Amino acid sequence: MNVQDYLRQAALLHKELEFLKERITELRVSRDNVRAFFVKEVVSRRIEDRMAANLAEVEMLEDMYMQKVTGLLRLKYDYHLLLDKLSDRRQRVVLEMRYIDMLSFEDISERIFCSLRTCFTVHSLALSRAQELWDEDTLAHRSGA
Numbered sequence: 001m002n003v004q005d006y007l008r009q010a011a012l013l014h015k016e017l018e019f020l021k022e023r024i025t026e027l028r029v030s031r032d033n034v035r036a037f038f039v040k041e042v043v044s045r046r047i048e049d050r051m052a053a054n055l056a057e058v059e060m061l062e063d064m065y066m067q068k069v070t071g072l073l074r075l076k077y078d079y080h081l082l083l084d085k086l087s088d089r090r091q092r093v094v095l096e097m098r099y100i101d102m103l104s105f106e107d108i109s110e111r112i113f114c115s116l117r118t119c120f121t122v123h124s125l126a127l128s129r130a131q132e133l134w135d136e137d138t139l140a141h142r143s144g145a
Contacts, residue, residue, distance in 0.1 A: 003134040004127055007099040013072045020065045027058045085133045091126030
């Protein structure tokens with residue numbers, strides 16, 4: 001895995017978290033609608049089973065959600081450790097905005113007051129330097145340093 005693939009993991013986790021959040025919300029709304037409708041009615045065994053399955057799925061998805069949030073926090077912490085090693089502040093900021101804050105290149109260029117082309121150049125240089133640092137760390141870990 002190269003450093004850019006590593007940095008992109010946060011974006012994937014964000015997408016997974018959004019999906020899980022939407023599904024949990026859908027299930028809760030569905031559960032609440034069924035409860036409201038059947039509060040005064042005799043609930044059939046089939047509906048009880050469906051409600052129990054719904055509740056179990058909500059609990060499972062909430063557990064998955066929390067695990068992914070924990071993973072995302074660890075990943076962002078690791079990103080900061082890597083980015084803190086970059087000596088060029090502008091490169092560090094561009095990578096942070098891109099991979100931690102999940103901003104578009106257009107938004108980044110506006111925030112750091114540069115052209116879009118310059119933003120791409122800084123990003124490319126930052127990735128190259130981060131890859132060098134990543135490779136040095138990987139080599140050091142393998143040699144037991």
